[in-house]
Amino acid sequence: MSANAEQSMSIAAMEQRLKEMEEQLKLQASELLQKTSELKALEEKMAQPPTCEICAFPYSAEGDHVPRLLECGHTVCHKCTESLVTKDPMFCQTLIKCPFDRQRFLLNKDLAKLPKNYFIIQMLSRS
Secondary structure (H helix, E strand, C coil): CCHHHHHHHHHHHHHHHHHHHHHHHHHHHHHHHHHHHHHHHHHHHHHCCCECCCCCCECCCCHHHCEEECCCCCEEEHHHHHCCEEEECCCCEEEEECCCCCCEEECCCCHHHCCECHHHHHHHHHC
16 A cells, blocks of 8 residues: 555544544533533522422521421421321321321420421521
8 A cells, every 4th residue: 555545544534533523522512511501500599598398488597487307307397397297086196297208207296396407597597
């Protein structure tokens, strides 16, 4: 094979490799654009105050929408915990049922004694 033929094949291979790299670059640019869009959406969501997943009202440090921790670890506002309370007439017990995982817990005290979710309250003071 002549030197010109080898050079032509080498140039053709390099052109093919260049096209492949350009396609890869376009794909990566598209992925980067998508990730940037997702990041902006998350930033916008984080800028909004956290809300109760039941009533969609923003949590507050005091009052009806204080974030309360259930024994399972889920959080709902104080107002919504009132709708989660059930009485068991057979055993004369007051139960609270988590709307997310459906676990039932014995409520030995007033709803106001359920622990506050201080992590969420701290987030409120930062926003």
